[in-house]
Amino acid sequence: MASLNDPDVKHPSIYSRKEKSLGVLCSNFLSLYNRDGVESIGLDNAANQLGVERRRIYDIVNILESVGVLTKRAKNQYTWKGFNAIPHALEELRKQAFNENLKVSQICTSVTVGNENDCLGSSNSNSSYTDRCTNSSGSSKNESNRKEKSLGLLTKNFIKLFISSNTDLISLDAAATSLLSDLHDPTAMKTKVRRLYDIANVLSSMNLLEKTRHPQSGKPSFRWMGPKIVSQTLDTNSSKRRAFGTDITNHEDVKRKRIDCSKEVTVAMPSNIDCVKVKNNENITMQQQASRKSKAFVFGPFTPAITQKAGNSGNKKLKQAQDWENLAGTYHSQYNNKALDDLFGHYVEAWKSWYAEADKKK
DNA sequence: CACTCCCGCCATTTG
DNA sequence: CAAATGGCGGGAGTG
Numbered sequence: 001m002a003s004l005n006d007p008d009v010k011h012p013s014i015y016s017r018k019e020k021s022l023g024v025l026c027s028n029f030l031s032l033y034n035r036d037g038v039e040s041i042g043l044d045n046a047a048n049q050l051g052v053e054r055r056r057i058y059d060i061v062n063i064l065e066s067v068g069v070l071t072k073r074a075k076n077q078y079t080w081k082g083f084n085a086i087p088h089a090l091e092e093l094r095k096q097a098f099n100e101n102l103k104v105s106q107i108c109t110s111v112t113v114g115n116e117n118d119c120l121g122s123s124n125s126n127s128s129y130t131d132r133c134t135n136s137s138g139s140s141k142n143e144s145n146r147k148e149k150s151l152g153l154l155t156k157n158f159i160k161l162f163i164s165s166n167t168d169l170i171s172l173d174a175a176a177t178s179l180l181s182d183l184h185d186p187t188a189m190k191t192k193v194r195r196l197y198d199i200a201n202v203l204s205s206m207n208l209l210e211k212t213r214h215p216q217s218g219k220p221s222f223r224w225m226g227p228k229i230v231s232q233t234l235d236t237n238s239s240k241r242r243a244f245g246t247d248i249t250n251h252e253d254v255k256r257k258r259i260d261c262s263k264e265v266t267v268a269m270p271s272n273i274d275c276v277k278v279k280n281n282e283n284i285t286m287q288q289q290a291s292r293k294s295k296a297f298v299f300g301p302f303t304p305a306i307t308q309k310a311g312n313s314g315n316k317k318l319k320q321a322q323d324w325e326n327l328a329g330t331y332h333s334q335y336n337n338k339a340l341d342d343l344f345g346h347y348v349e350a351w352k353s354w355y356a357e358a359d360k361k362k
Numbered sequence: 363c364a365c366t367c368c369c370g371c372c373a374t375t376t377g
Numbered sequence: 378c379a380a381a382t383g384g385c386g387g388g389a390g391t392g
Contacts, residue, residue: 017366017367017368020368020369021366021367021368022367022368053369053370055369055370056368056369075376075377146373146374146375193365193366193367194366194367194368195367197365197366197367198367198368201366201367220365220366
């Protein structure tokens, strides 16, 4: 259905690439499956609901799976694990990263890490994170690195970079380089970078990452917005671990410049789903209204709906999060839709319990 | 022009 | 073998 040949019938130009970004798609996906008793996800259904080609769903799903939000159950079928699973997934990644680093450092204990003080990436000599996880049982020439080049694995390794280092700001180049298996091939680099952008977009939609530019160099970089984890002692102090704040929230203000429209609008979920109670607050995007009254279709080629541009662009420096607590206190609920708002509630809950657990374990 | 990164061709893997 | 997956990179938007 979705006659894709009528883009002109309504709004001739207004095509905005942003509205089709993986980030937006991910937001929609998330709000569509979060909430109520969803536990099974059918790829076909997802594609239809979200109005995108199947290929895109694979992208989203693979990345989400890397973070624990989903699990593949069977062909065409995924299981929704929810945001509560993220903490554990990250912890798991941290462990892996730890072991891998150990392994590497043992092999080449020398390597003066001297230069390059901050930007990790070049720290571990060559080999990058690609380990031979792939079937350990010899198995003749396992030439195809297909598995090793998967978006999913790349996502994990990418996240490990942040979780295991002391920096939360990594430049695009550094990341690409360190995740590259053979850093001599310019083509491979380009491809890797493309993937990194894809990943960054979806992680951003979950507020785990932020796309920025390095302060001085101005080079495109990524900043980890999720928990730090790292070795860090963390032990006892049981005082306040709810640092994650109440509203994890997001940015909007923090990242105002680029992404702008990426999230607020989002959600336009299809009919059922308990109907987003949208507290008609400010401006409900017409997109939502439309989708609500007309059966979930409308969705397809996203309505132009121009996200509200509001009066942003005001304050720019604003230093970014890191101290979620503080941030949370300053700006509260900036989501126009209950769904997302609530969604992050769970998210926060997860962090809290996770921390409590970690603390106890210590 | 340099960045971003959507789109979908088509190789692989599955069932 | 068909269907499901998912690399990969051309090249269209953006700034």
